[in-house]
Amino acid sequence: MPSTPAYAAPAAGKPLAPFSVERRDPGPRDVEIDILFCGICHTDIHQVRDEWGGSTFPMVPGHEIVGRVRQVGKEVTRLDIGDLVGVGCMVDSCRACEPCRHGTEQFCEQGVAWTYGSTLMDRKTVTQGGYSSRIVVDQKFVLQVPAGLDPAGAAPLLCAGITTYSPLRQWGAKRGDRVGVVGLGGLGHMALKLAAAMGAEVTVLSTSRAKEADARRLGAAGFEVTGDDAAFRKMAGRLDLMIDTVSAPHDYNRYLGLLRPHGTMVLVGVPPEPAPVAAGALIGGNRRLAGSLIGGIAETQAMLDFCAQHRIVADVEVIPIQQVNQAYERMLKGDVRFRFAIDMASLKQG
Numbered sequence: 215m216p217s218t219p220a221y222a223a224p225a226a227g228k229p230l231a232p233f234s235v236e237r238r239d240p241g242p243r244d245v246e247i248d249i250l251f252c253g254i255c256h257t258d259i260h261q262v263r264d265e266w267g268g269s270t271f272p273m274v275p276g277h278e279i280v281g282r283v284r285q286v287g288k289e290v291t292r293l294d295i296g297d298l299v300g301v302g303c304m305v306d307s308c309r310a311c312e313p314c315r316h317g318t319e320q321f322c323e324q325g326v327a328w329t330y331g332s333t334l335m336d337r338k339t340v341t342q343g344g345y346s347s348r349i350v351v352d353q354k355f356v357l358q359v360p361a362g363l364d365p366a367g368a369a370p371l372l373c374a375g376i377t378t379y380s381p382l383r384q385w386g387a388k389r390g391d392r393v394g395v396v397g398l399g400g401l402g403h404m405a406l407k408l409a410a411a412m413g414a415e416v417t418v419l420s421t422s423r424a425k426e427a428d429a430r431r432l433g434a435a436g437f438e439v440t441g442d443d444a445a446f447r448k449m450a451g452r453l454d455l456m457i458d459t460v461s462a463p464h465d466y467n468r469y470l471g472l473l474r475p476h477g478t479m480v481l482v483g484v485p486p487e488p489a490p491v492a493a494g495a496l497i498g499g500n501r502r503l504a505g506s507l508i509g510g511i512a513e514t515q516a517m518l519d520f521c522a523q524h525r526i527v528a529d530v531e532v533i534p535i536q537q538v539n540q541a542y543e544r545m546l547k548g549d550v551r552f553r554f555a556i557d558m559a560s561l562k563q564g
């Protein structure tokens with residue numbers, strides 16, 4: 215197969231630059247996809263900068279992929295040429311272990327094959343992600359994007375969408391619940407839209423006063439600026455559930471005080487450094503601190519169907535790939551409403 219145009223980081227913290235990846239010829243159960251759009255997740259920035267350790271280079275990031283099926287293997291029955299499809303954070307798993315059999319492939323006991331910066335299940339073939347023209351993925355890890363969803367806005371659903379939908383479902387967010395969303399970025403704005411669609415009364419907790427009007431437009435009933443101690447006094451003991459999407463270090467103890475007794479704070483943001491948690495912040499009120507990692511394949515399809523039913527996509531700023539390095543800088547300054555989606559047609563321009 216001819217090599218596929220892409221953008222890669224050549225080494226930790228270095229700017230992304232044109233690159234080419236070799237994609238395999240599609241096997242019997244494979245789907246070859248022409249990528250239309252790929253969202254930029256903050257995880258791409260953490261990984262390119264090797265902030266969590268263990269990144270490998272050259273790295274083609276990108277795990278919020280939407281595209282059209284170009285070719286299918288002969289055993290592929292679910293999908294056809296021309297279908298609008300998505301690929302998220304995973305491209306394979308063992309399929310036999312208990313987590314795989316129970317639809318939580320992200321916890322595969324053999325180690326899941328991540329879409330980039332990982333290896334396939336042969337543990338040899340390095341995976342490269344969606345900042346590229348094409349990708350070949352086993353049909354089990356290819357999602358159907360329902361009709362009616364804008365392809366650019368749907369791309370971020372494949373990570374930001376499922377990562378926030380899953381904990382809202384796990385912790386049973388429902389009509390009338392008071393849900394807090396900490397950080398109004400890519401994940402945060404999806405958490406807000408999804409929780410509001412589930413009927414919850416959502417309060418956004420943000421460092422940026424300037425985001426209030428957007429938060430209210432997206433369905434927030436309340437908005438508090440976290441630099442302000444009065445906000446923590448006002449909100450103390452009020453929330454049933456909190457989804458913390460913040461990518462940088464912050465004091466979890468302050469936020470735990472916002473939960474009502476038996477309330478739960480779920481961490482989805484992954485700051486590079488650990489942060490101390492005081493036992494008393496949990497013990498007072500039997501509060502719970504939890505974490506959540508993306509979501510399984512079946513749940514991702516359920517999320518896409520829920521989004522189609524409620525007409526939810528991400529708010530995206532579409533950029534050509536040539537602007538990816540500036541986009542990273544802008545994300546670090548909080549200067550995006552609320553997700554960048556790379557238009558892969560721009561790769562043809564070199």
Ligand code: NAP
Nearest residue numbers: 256257397398399400401420421460461462483484507508
């Ligand atoms: P993002 O778009 O950059 O949003 C992060 C938000 O955090 C910002 O918009 C900002 O919101 C807030 N923030 C940033 N710096 C802050 C600081 N110093 N103090 C307080 N708040 C700050 O990032 P994202 O793509 O949503 O990703 C968020 C995090 O989730 C990343 O760490 C990413 O790696 C992680 N993630 C986890 C999973 C998972 O499976 N658990 C999946 C995907 C991503 P305000 O301006 O509103 O304060």
Ligand code: ZN
Nearest residue numbers: 255257373374
């Ligand atoms: Zn992501």
Ligand code: ZN
Nearest residue numbers: 308311314322
């Ligand atoms: Zn497994």
